[in-house]
Amino acid sequence: MKIDNLYSVLKSIHGPQGKWWPGTAEEIIISAVLTQNTNWKNVERALENIKNNCKNDLLRCLSEKSPDKIALMIKPAGFFNIKAQRLKNLLTWIEFYNFEIERIKTKTIDEIRSELLNIKGIGKETADSIILYAFELPIFVIDAYTRRILARIFDIKFAKYDEYKNFLESIYPKSTVLYQEFHGLIVEHAKAYCRTKPSCDLCLIENCIYSTKRKESEN
DNA sequence: CACCAGGCCCTAT
DNA sequence: ATAGGGCATGGT
Numbered sequence: 001m002k003i004d005n006l007y008s009v010l011k012s013i014h015g016p017q018g019k020w021w022p023g024t025a026e027e028i029i030i031s032a033v034l035t036q037n038t039n040w041k042n043v044e045r046a047l048e049n050i051k052n053n054c055k056n057d058l059l060r061c062l063s064e065k066s067p068d069k070i071a072l073m074i075k076p077a078g079f080f081n082i083k084a085q086r087l088k089n090l091l092t093w094i095e096f097y098n099f100e101i102e103r104i105k106t107k108t109i110d111e112i113r114s115e116l117l118n119i120k121g122i123g124k125e126t127a128d129s130i131i132l133y134a135f136e137l138p139i140f141v142i143d144a145y146t147r148r149i150l151a152r153i154f155d156i157k158f159a160k161y162d163e164y165k166n167f168l169e170s171i172y173p174k175s176t177v178l179y180q181e182f183h184g185l186i187v188e189h190a191k192a193y194c195r196t197k198p199s200c201d202l203c204l205i206e207n208c209i210y211s212t213k214r215k216e217s218e219n
Numbered sequence: 220c221a222c223c224a225g226g227c228c229c230t231a232t
Numbered sequence: 233a234t235a236g237g238g239c240a241t242g243g244t
Contacts, residue, residue, distance in 0.1 A: 021225090036226040042242060043225085078241035082227085123227050143225060159233095187225055 003154050003171060007178070010185040014192065020184030021133040023047070025101050026058040028134040029094070032126050033086050034077040046077035059099045063091035086121030093119050101135065109137050124161045132183070138174040140165050141183045145190040 001009065021028055027047060034043040050073050054061035062070065070084035077083060093115065097103040104112060109131060116127035128141045142164040150156040150164065158164050172178060 032225090035224085037224060037239090038226085039224040039242065041224095045242090076241060078224090079226090079239045080241080082239055086227085121227065125226065129225080141225090145225080183225085191225085 001153065003150075003156075006149070006153070007172065007182050007185070010189055011181070014185055014188050017181050017184035017188065020180060020188075021129075024058075025134040025136075027051075029059070029090070029130055030062070030087065032129045032134070033083055033090060033121070034074060036079070036083070036086075036126060038078050042076045042078060046074040046080075049073040049076070057099070059091060059094055062087065063095060063099075082121070086119075089119045089121055105135050105137070109139055112137070113139070124165075128165070129183075132176065132179055136176050136180075138176045138179055140168045140172070140179050142168075143183070143187070145186050146183075148190075149186060 021031075023031060030050060031043050031047055034046050050062060050070075051058070053065070053069075053073055065073075067081075067084045067088055070087055071080040074080050074083055074087075094104070107115075112131055112135065113127055116122050116130060117124065122130075125141060125143055128139045131137050131139045132141055142161050146168075147157075147164060156167070158167065172182070
């Protein structure tokens with residue numbers, strides 16, 4: 001199997017993901033921080049608490065809360081103290097743009113990424129997730145699952161995040177929808193096949209492709 | 220009981 | 233440069 005086909009193979013297995021990252025742009029920005037090393041179910045609870053406390057103008061409202069207040073709201077998501085501070089840092093940046101997403105989007109992807117990475121608590125995966133899903137600009141999000149799939153199936157290993165990113169962006173066309181779908185497919189694949197298994201190391205996409213190929217050959 | 224989850228930062232080699 | 237520890241909740 002060629003890496004050019006990974007996307008279509010994943011899609012044939014798991015189907016189109018549609019709006020894989022739920023919520024408005026504002027909610028996506030917040031949940032990008034909440035989901036750091038955290039189960040999505042817990043993110044939903046935390047986000048729900050925030051929405052209950054901030055009925056409208058989510059980002060501006062949240063930015064006016066104290067770190068302690070925020071920590072209390074996002075408690076279910078874990079790491080609540082550090083995440084509360086990270087949200088504050090992120091919101092301080094967004095405030096420069098008067099909390100208007102459209103104003104941020106007038107900058108280039110590289111500028112936005114660089115600014116996001118200057119925020120303490122926003123690493124590459126979080127920054128790229130925000131750019132791809134909240135700002136809807138084409139950037140390839142790399143996570144642990146992405147690395148694992150490349151390693152397992154294609155025996156491809158890089159040392160750095162940006163090497164993975166550049167590699168995949170050189171193979172697949174720079175398309176927001178494509179990158180959104182792709183990342184969603186990778187995560188869903190990992191979830192679907194790992195969650196119920198005792199060890200994630202046994203969660204091999206190879207198995208999945210193998211069984212799919214068998215089905216095809218049986219037809 | 221242990222291990223994991225849609226990471227990131229800081230520190231010690 | 234890079235490995236290891238801390239952050240913390242809820243599910244399996």
